[in-house]
Amino acid sequence: MGNIKNIPFRIFCYVLMIVFLFIYLFPLFFVANTSLKTAQDYLLHPTSLTTTWSFGNYAVAWNKANFGAYIGNSVLYTAVCTVASLLLSLLIAFPISRKYIPFSGFLYILFLCGLFLPSGLIPTFQMVLNMGLYDTKLGYMLVMTGVNATSVFFFTGYFKSIPRELDEAASIDGCGYLRYIFSCIIPLAQPAMVSMGMLSMIGVWNDIVSSTIYLTSEANYNITRGLFVFTGQYSNDWTLTAAGLFIVAAPLIITYIFGQRYIVDGVMAGGLKG
Amino acid sequence: MEGNAKSPAASPMPKRRRHIRTFPVWVVFLCMLPGILHYTIFRLFPSTMTAVLSFTDISGIPGSSWQWIGWANYKEFFILQNIRDLKAALGRTAIYSLSVTLIQNALALLMAVILNGKFLKGRNFARAVYFMPVILGAAVVSTIWKLIFSTPTGPIYLFMKNVLGMENPPAILSSYSYAFPAVIAAQIWQNMGYSMVIFLAALQNISADLYEAAYIDGANEWQVFWKITLPLIWSAVTVNTLLAIIGSLQSFELIMTITRGNFNTSTLGMMVFATAFGGNGATASGGTVAGMRQGYAAAESMVLFVGVLVVTVISQAIMKRMEADQ
Numbered sequence: 001m002g003n004i005k006n007i008p009f010r011i012f013c014y015v016l017m018i019v020f021l022f023i024y025l026f027p028l029f030f031v032a033n034t035s036l037k038t039a040q041d042y043l044l045h046p047t048s049l050t051t052t053w054s055f056g057n058y059a060v061a062w063n064k065a066n067f068g069a070y071i072g073n074s075v076l077y078t079a080v081c082t083v084a085s086l087l088l089s090l091l092i093a094f095p096i097s098r099k100y101i102p103f104s105g106f107l108y109i110l111f112l113c114g115l116f117l118p119s120g121l122i123p124t125f126q127m128v129l130n131m132g133l134y135d136t137k138l139g140y141m142l143v144m145t146g147v148n149a150t151s152v153f154f155f156t157g158y159f160k161s162i163p164r165e166l167d168e169a170a171s172i173d174g175c176g177y178l179r180y181i182f183s184c185i186i187p188l189a190q191p192a193m194v195s196m197g198m199l200s201m202i203g204v205w206n207d208i209v210s211s212t213i214y215l216t217s218e219a220n221y222n223i224t225r226g227l228f229v230f231t232g233q234y235s236n237d238w239t240l241t242a243a244g245l246f247i248v249a250a251p252l253i254i255t256y257i258f259g260q261r262y263i264v265d266g267v268m269a270g271g272l273k274g
Numbered sequence: 275m276e277g278n279a280k281s282p283a284a285s286p287m288p289k290r291r292r293h294i295r296t297f298p299v300w301v302v303f304l305c306m307l308p309g310i311l312h313y314t315i316f317r318l319f320p321s322t323m324t325a326v327l328s329f330t331d332i333s334g335i336p337g338s339s340w341q342w343i344g345w346a347n348y349k350e351f352f353i354l355q356n357i358r359d360l361k362a363a364l365g366r367t368a369i370y371s372l373s374v375t376l377i378q379n380a381l382a383l384l385m386a387v388i389l390n391g392k393f394l395k396g397r398n399f400a401r402a403v404y405f406m407p408v409i410l411g412a413a414v415v416s417t418i419w420k421l422i423f424s425t426p427t428g429p430i431y432l433f434m435k436n437v438l439g440m441e442n443p444p445a446i447l448s449s450y451s452y453a454f455p456a457v458i459a460a461q462i463w464q465n466m467g468y469s470m471v472i473f474l475a476a477l478q479n480i481s482a483d484l485y486e487a488a489y490i491d492g493a494n495e496w497q498v499f500w501k502i503t504l505p506l507i508w509s510a511v512t513v514n515t516l517l518a519i520i521g522s523l524q525s526f527e528l529i530m531t532i533t534r535g536n537f538n539t540s541t542l543g544m545m546v547f548a549t550a551f552g553g554n555g556a557t558a559s560g561g562t563v564a565g566m567r568q569g570y571a572a573a574e575s576m577v578l579f580v581g582v583l584v585v586t587v588i589s590q591a592i593m594k595r596m597e598a599d600q
Contacts, residue, residue, distance in 0.1 A: 009495050013388045017400050020385060023463070024403050027418050030429055034421065046427035088309035095302045102299075111313065118579040119524070120320025122550050122568045123327055127320065129336050147313045171296040178305065180297070206411025209527055213551050224413035228531060231417050238421055245417045249410055256409050260402055263409065267468060268475040 035242035042239050054239070061243040065230035067223060074205060074223040076137070081144040082200045086193060088147045093155035094185060098164065108156065114149035125213060140214045144204050151196045154269045158192040159185070195266035198259050202252060223248050328573035334550060334566035347573035367523065367541040370458060371585075374522040378462045379514050382469035387503065389470075390477040401474070405467035412464075416531035419460045423447045453537035461528050465521070469514045476510035477503070512593045519589055523582050546575045 034042055035057055036050040062068065092111065096104045124143060133139025162185065170180045186193065211225040221229075227248045231241050256263065328347055332340040351360065385404060389397045407415055425431050425445040434443035446452045480503065488498050504511070526535075526544035533539045535548050550571035 006495065010391075010393060013391055013394055016384070016388055017394065017396070021400055021403055024406070026429075027422050027463075028406075031418055031421055043427060047429060047432060088312060091305045092309040095306060100297065100299065100302045101306070107310075110318075114313070114317055117317065117321040118324055118575065118582075120317070120322075120324050121546070122572045122575065123320035123323035124316060125334065125550070126323075126327070126332065126568065127315075129334070134336070142312075143316065145312065146316065147309045167296045177297040177301045181305075202409050202411070206409075206413065208411070208413045208531060209547070212530075224411065227413050227417065231420065235420075238424065238427065241417060242421060245414055245421075249414045252409050252411070252414070253406075256402075256406060260405075264405065264471055267408075267471050 031242045031245060034238055035246055037239050039237055039239050057239050057243040058247060061230075061240045062247060064234070064240065065226050065244050065247075066218070067226055067244070067247055069219070070221045070223040070226040073137070073221060077141055077144060077207075077222055078201050078204045080141050081204045082197055084141075084145045085148055085151065085200050086197055088145070089151035089196070090155055090186070090189075090193075091181070092147055093152045094159055094181065096152070097156040097159040098167065108152070111147060111152045112149050114147070121213070128214060134214065135216045135220060137220055140210065140220065143210055143214060144207060148196070148200065150199070150266075150269070154196055154266070155189065155192055157269075158189055162188050191262065191265075194259065195262040195269070198255060198263050199266045201255065202263070205252065324572050324575055324579070327569055328576045330569040330572075331567075332569045332572075334552075334568050340569070343569070347570045348577075350570065351573055351577060362538070363540060363542055363545055366454065366538070367543070367581075370454075370461075370541050371519055371522040373458055374461050374465075375515060375518040377458075378466050378518055379469055379511070381462070382466050382514065383473050383511070385466070386470045386473035386477055387499065390474060401467075401471070404470055407464040408468045410464070412527035412531050415460060415464050416528055419456070419463075419532060420447065423456055447533060448537055450538045453533050454539045457529055457532050457539050460532060461522065461525070464528065465518075469518065472514055472517075473507065473510050476507035480506050508593075508597050512590070512597075515589060515593060516586060519585055520582055523578065523585065542574065542578045542581070546571050546578060549574060 030047075033050050034046075036053050036055065037057075038052050038054050041048075041050070041052055092107070095101050096108050096111075099105075101107075128134050128139045128143065131139070133142065166184065167180070170184060175183075205222075206224055207222065208224050208228060211222050212228075215221055215225065227244055230244050234240050329342055329344060330340050331343050331346075385400075388394065389401055391397070394400075410418075422428055423430050423446040425443075426435075430446060431443050434440045444452055446456050484502055484506075485498060488502055493501070523541075524543050526541060526547055529535055529539050529541060529544045530547060535544045540548065550566065550568045552566055
């Protein structure tokens with residue numbers, strides 16, 4: 001659109017883009033600026049640019065919010081749940097896309113149903129409670145892992161672009177199924193894996209609802225839960241809260257900077273299914 | 275080989291060749307089994323069990339006894355519970371969902387159309403910036419907005435005081451009239467980029483020739499948008515509308531993290547959470563009720579589910595009708 005030289009239209013576009021850039025960047029900038037101020041400086045001149053550059057806020061926030069203990073949990077949860085979810089989804093999607101098992105079509109529909117089913121929050125909680133997994137790392141990870149309908153959909157489509165002849169050649173050469181999956185299919189499906197992996201990582205890292213429900217002892221907290229509790233406790237010390245916020249957001253922002261293309265691809269795939 | 279040798283011209287697609295048998299079915303199935311089991315146990319089973327639990331008085335306290343109580347939970351929800359609270363909660367859920375869906379999609383469509391203009395410098399940067407809150411998650415986004423709306427040092431407060439010259443600006447997030455719009459704004463701020471990316475994907479599929487032809491025929495941007503762009507991306511409009519409706523009806527992460535459902539911000543989704551797992555804001559008026567009433571929460575969540583289903587079906591029908599009218 002706008003390929004003709006319609007100058008007012010172009011100005012309109014630029015103005016709107018810049019207004020929205022402001023709406024999106026200002027909060028982030030304000031938080032970053034606040035995180036680098038001393039508490040006193042912030043109370044006296046909340047909107048001025050920082051002159052003190054108090055990077056010490058980050059160390060203080062890290063210690064006070066006990067992030068050192070929680071970040072290990074978050075990394076563990078994120079790594080385990082992401083790898084497990086990807087692997088489970090992949091092992092489901094591959095045979096379905098090849099129709100290697102009976103009722104492939106039915107299974108495909110069954111997994112896509114996951115998109116529309118009600119969440120089942122309460123029965124899941126009851127189940128975890130009765131299995132004795134409440135407030136355990138294992139219980140939390142079991143809940144956070146899942147055969148994601150979007151992943152199954154995305155992988156099924158992607159595998160169709162890998163020629164079936166490859167399966168046949170591999171099996172004739174005596175390559176086992178799992179070995180074939182790990183040494184051929186996963187490397188070939190790398191972009192799809194990265195897209196879905198990043199979406200899953202972000203989801204687990206950011207989880208706040210399930211960690212509030214399932215984790216009560218501090219030893220099991222993930223870092224977002226730590227931030228939430230910290231914000232409640234130090235609700236008036238905005239410089240520390242802002243620093244804590246950036247500590248939690250840093251891995252997300254770094255992932256986003258390097259993986260933006262994969263993440264957006266994954267989201268587009270998720271949106272186009274409907 | 276043998277099939278398509280006869281008449282390749284008559285059937286351009288080669289007849290399906292019989293596949294060589296590859297991996298044994300039982301091995302393939304065994305590898306699927308963990309996924310199928312996990313999905314059945316942690317997804318299908320709980321989803322259906324919600325309906326069953328809604329007829330019990332089960333609580334979230336381990337080891338406590340429970341019994342079947344028939345329709346009592348539903349009766350309490352629709353009749354016994356303060357009807358004003360129920361109306362307020364349902365109304366608020368409707369307002370939340372409607373305003374998020376409409377505003378988020380309108381803004382996303384506007385920004386997508388603008389960022390689709392090839393002349394625009396910095397459009398990739400802008401796209402990346404608008405999308406960023408999607409990946410930041412509720413804990414981070416809520417903290418950002420708590421800081422922005424904070425009193426008396428937050429920028430919004432200072433703006434109202436110094437620029438708008440208000441004597442006594444309200445504390446937005448602890449105000450019964452302003453907290454709810456603020457949460458809606460935060461929700462839109464967070465998810466606008468998501469809808470925008472889906473619109474952009476659809477826009478990129480439109481051939482530039484169509485626009486060229488329209489401009490040569492003397493159409494202006496406005497006409498081009500309504501006559502070419504919108505009809506061609508209607509499927510993306512439908513998808514985004516449904517995603518936003520379903521998402522906003524069910525989501526309560528930002529409500530939970532920003533106000534915990536206090537100050538008249540609790541929607542039905544938030545009520546389910548608060549009834550089941552404790553916390554404030556379980557009643558629509560913001561009062562505290564004892565949490566962990568999971569049977570009752572299951573009934574609330576069934577009401578929510580039916581609501582989502584009805585709204586989805588109706589809005590899909592409306593979108594279909596609108597498509598036909600174009």
